[in-house]
Amino acid sequence: MIRILHVVNDMHRAGLETMLMNYYRNIDRTKIQFDFLTHRPKKSDYDDEILSMGGKVYYAPRLYPQNYLKYFKWMKRFFEEHPEYKIMHSHIDAMSYLPLLAGKKAGIPVRIAHSHNTSIDRDFKYLLKQYFRFRITSVANMYLACGEEAGKFLFGNKEFTIIPNAVEAERFYYNESIRIKKREELGLTNEFVIGHIGRISYQKNHKFLIKIFSEVVKRDSNAVLLLIGVGEKEVEVRKQVRSLGIEKKVSFLGSRSDVSELYQAMDVFVLPSLFEGIPVVGIEAQFTDLPCIFSNKTPKEVKFNNRSQFIGLETSCQEWAEQILLTKGYERNSTSSNLVNSHYDIKKAYIILENYYMDIVEELLIPSQKKSKDFGVGIQ
Structure with a gap:
């Protein structure tokens, strides 16, 4: 079994989080298990269900600029204590730059950035987010998006794979x-x-x-x-x-x-x-x-x-x-x-993500003569 570390803000009942749970409920959990790294100090709506399905939930420091030094120290220690994670899959758009940078420094071999939007909230971190957006491909080495426009927004001319925002x-x-x-x-x-x-x-x-x-x-x-x-x-x-x-x-x-x-x-x-x-x-x-x-x-x-x-x-x-x-x-x-017949039905869509992960697992475990296989974005 491979454990995927999903990086999110929290796991409350919202669109992205519900979509992730749809995939989690349907994916073959004898092969693939989801764990969640959140950035809120309290339990979220879906935490109990995650635990009931064999997943784990971790609570990292908030991603406030004044917390960045503390955050990277926490992440360094986290990856030292959890060597089981070979794949991290981040869902926080431009802010994914920070956890993926920590993962790159820790030597995590597969670092997936997943784009879920076509613009950026105009909050106090707007300028930072714009900077992180243009730097995201320097820390991620695989790219996913919910749609064409979202992928182009975050990754520019990089090749990406679309994973439908499927529902039950x-x-x-x-x-x-x-x-x-x-x-x-x-x-x-x-x-x-x-x-x-x-x-x-x-x-x-x-x-x-x-x-x-x-x-x-x-x-x-x-x-x-x-x-x-x-x-x-x-x-x-x-x-x-x-x-x-x-x-x-x-x-x-x-x-x-x-x-x-x-x-x-x-x-x-x-x-x-x-x-x-x-x-x-x-x-x-x-x-x-x-x-x-x-x-x-x-x-x-x-x-x-x-x-x-x-x-x-x-x-x-x-x-x-x-x-x-x-x-x-x-x-x-x-x-x-x-x-x-919609491709947004999870009964059809979950196999796309399951196969995507299994291809990654195969790539990591197969001898070096196959390591050069091009997955569209590569593993660096």
């Missing part, structure tokens, strides 16, 4: 009885329900979403908005909702474990993000046969349901509202052939 499709197929039950739980009857799932952050563009929704309410007083997720911008967004006088129309549902059921309660899914890789929530929403409206900053690769459309962020809130209202009355189906 059957969990999301539309189910009328679940819809009725969940809407009753939420106190909904005949309301027109607009749904959004995502971290309340700069990237997800909630302030624009609230402006759009305020225009929807002007046209349809029966509309409501469900916001699932938490994040650093929540206080600002709540304040905006109050200032527009629509607080009775907007529900902040926080982090939820029943996301697959919440999709059933919705009538349309809206994601006006400033940038995306391949949004897992967009894939899940399509498997529930929801009409989906994405911003034009979302890669077109996400679309596999003909009920999905893209609208420019330069388009007015009024026009967004009109397009959202045009989805009213759509009758959803439980399954359809274009959904069942």
Whole structure:
């Protein structure tokens, strides 16, 4: 068995983390085991499940600039104490530079950088992240991405392999009885329900979403908005909702474990993000046969349901509202052939990652005459 060290921020219920768990649940764990190196001091939502499947969770120092010296000392000691890790797989985009640099210094032979986005959050580390982005190929020696645009953003002209942001499709197929039950739980009857799932952050563009929704309410007083997720911008967004006088129309549902059921309660899914890789929530929403409206900053690769459309962020809130209202009355189906055959179904996709790892294992263990085989990016 080979143990893969996945490097993440944490393992809370969010898109990247849920995608990783989808692969972890389906991959052959007699051959490949996932462990997780996180950068938060507390337990995350998925930690107990990881432990139950034989995985391990480690808690590294936060990746704050003032912590970098402490961080590299911690990582040096970590790799000295854990010589079993020959493959590290980092998922924190440009910030992957730091753990992969530590891995390179420790002599970890396979250092995978995985791109999950097409831009960078504009936080206090923005300039550092830009520097790390341009340095990432100096510390990684294998490259993965969720899609073409995400790969080109982080790796430039380097060759990379696409691993689909796959989900457990059957969990999301539309189910009328679940819809009725969940809407009753939420106190909904005949309301027109607009749904959004995502971290309340700069990237997800909630302030624009609230402006759009305020225009929807002007046209349809029966509309409501469900916001699932938490994040650093929540206080600002709540304040905006109050200032527009629509607080009775907007529900902040926080982090939820029943996301697959919440999709059933919705009538349309809206994601006006400033940038995306391949949004897992967009894939899940399509498997529930929801009409989906994405911003034009979302890669077109996400679309596999003909009920999905893209609208420019330069388009007015009024026009967004009109397009959202045009989805009213759509009758959803439980399954359809274009959904069942999607490469975003984990039952098909997990084998891609499993084979990828097994090829690496073979490359590491086979005698030197095969060591020169080109894997597209090489092992340096």
